[in-house]
Amino acid sequence: MHFLKDINFPLLIAREKNGRMRTRLMALSHIKNGANRTQTAHYLHVSRRMVNEWVTRFNAHGLDGLKEKNRSGRPRALSTEQLKQFKAYVLSHAIKPDGGRLKGTLMIIYVEREFGVSYSLTNIYRLLHQLGFSWLTSRSKHPKQSEEAQETFKKFKTQTINAIPGHISLNNVDVWFQDEARFGQQNTTTRLWAETGTRPRAVKQQQFEYTYVLGAVCPSTGASGAIIAPYVDMTIMCEHLSLISKRTELGRHAVIIVDGAAWHQSYLADKFNNLSNKKLPPYSPELNPIEQVWQWLRQNELANRCFEGYEDIVEQCCRAWNRFISDNKRVVNLCMRD
Template sequence: MSHPDIAALVKSEKSARKRIRYLALLHFTEGHSRTAIASMLKVSRTSVNKWVSTYLSLGLSGLNDKPNPGRPAKLSSSQLATLAEFVQLKSLSEQGGRLMAKDVGDFIQSEFGVTFKQTNLYRLLHQLGFSWITTRARHPKQSEAVQESFKKFPMAMILNTPGHVALDRIDVWFQDEARFGQQNTTTRIWAEKGTRPRAVKQQQFESAYLFGALCPATGATEAILAPFANSDYMHEHLKLISAATEFGRHALVIMDGAGWHQRDLADDFDNLSIVKIPPYSPELNPMEQVWQWLRQHVLANRSFKGYDDIVEQCSITWNTFIKEPLRVMQLCSRQWAKMNS
């Protein structure tokens, strides 16, 4: 290789170690002695001899960095798989409680005869794809089989909408209501390490119900606020959804089995039908994520003067959420509820 080619490699090489080797090779091809090269580059003559000899026998590829295997892993791939299976099985045990790092360490010691420090146990669990997170509640009577059956959604649409309505003329809406009031929630905040700031937790009981509904396909939303939840307010909410549905289209409103969610409420509307999700399955309704968004982003960690203040703040918060239809669509879209799925 000519001098200009080696000089170009020196300029383009990003690795400092390889650049030193190329510089040594460049000086060697220019006629400098190996002792002089070692002095110019502030490296040992032994290193220069090794680089030049490697180049003469293997070419430039011999100057590449050699793989660094590092310290041998304490656990083999099969042992890591066994550990991951143990963590997955024990994390949600029917006996309750929770799996601690000490329990994982004891399992590794008893099964594989290997000891880990606690800090390294956390690192190992992260490498296996686990994280320390809060669980979601699940009712003991919940049935996954029933939920999966419900997700065969086109059949539910056919059974719950008028026969003359084509499937591509159906708008799927999700509806729910939540209670907001002076018995408010507190949530995490950013704070200085070593401190635990206090947030207001009222002792009064004034509250309001927010009836909310949305269509993930279009980003359309409808809501009302009421002092309590009953069939009358539910009827008013359905009236809003019916009015928001374009002429020639049909609204299929998905909701839970609350006592005021009566199917006959839809009889007053020729462009609206009701479908109820299976019992004990709130996670099938994306409105639950909406309520969480409202609380976490705006309504948590605050106090309210009374009912009127609750209504005003809930109205502001709802309008803040719905002013970006794309956010509504992304948060609440469910693949099983799409017309073309």
């Protein structure tokens, strides 16, 4: 037999996060304070039968009697092995060999053909979420891209450091990622929240004024550096390298990862004794995390708007970049790679 007087219900109620359990505790608290079961049911908007059941379970088993029992629920239509097979099918056919994407209707046909189980479209989507799938936008991939070259590049660190003139240890090297992007009146529109069934309109200019933002970030420290220029060439690139050189702490060496643009020549770094650069494999922009910086700037700051002219574009790009780097944690999280 368990006694209500021995329980500190206000403390338990304050700590309880489960709403149903909190209701049961409140019911017993009311009874402990002198309310009868009918009054308690009225206070909590529940049936008197439920209050009777909670009291009975408490008297028999204490607070453990109020806990919900594990519900077995309806048995799964597919076995564990069948779920593994279905997941492998989705992973291997997400992009069809002849082009296009794997649709829910094709998944329904596959499950019915392979396992003899019929699913509705809603339930096939629910099953995908249970298996860890999400509806995502794919990243672009160049048809000439070499996965072998990418895997070789990912092992660049030790080889690059060994080639640095002088004695530089692994712990004194900062890896920077550099790139440039064009922003201007040929602007982008983005997805946004709106009422179901509506399609809001966003401004998209047709003029041609633009500028370039040259940006660089060091994910390990959160350091960054950017310049804005009306065009890009080797002279502008040298100015950016000079900025990165000044942002590199004394006694450290910066290895700058760049793409294969014509103005990213390796000899441009020779005039700086604290940095060197290394090119990405061809057709591999996804290896450069600063691509996500450009996406962040467009999605959060520069899309869905008009620019009056060149000076306005420059001013808004400066504000957008400064807002991005104002949160060091955001810089690191967005650009860090294993």
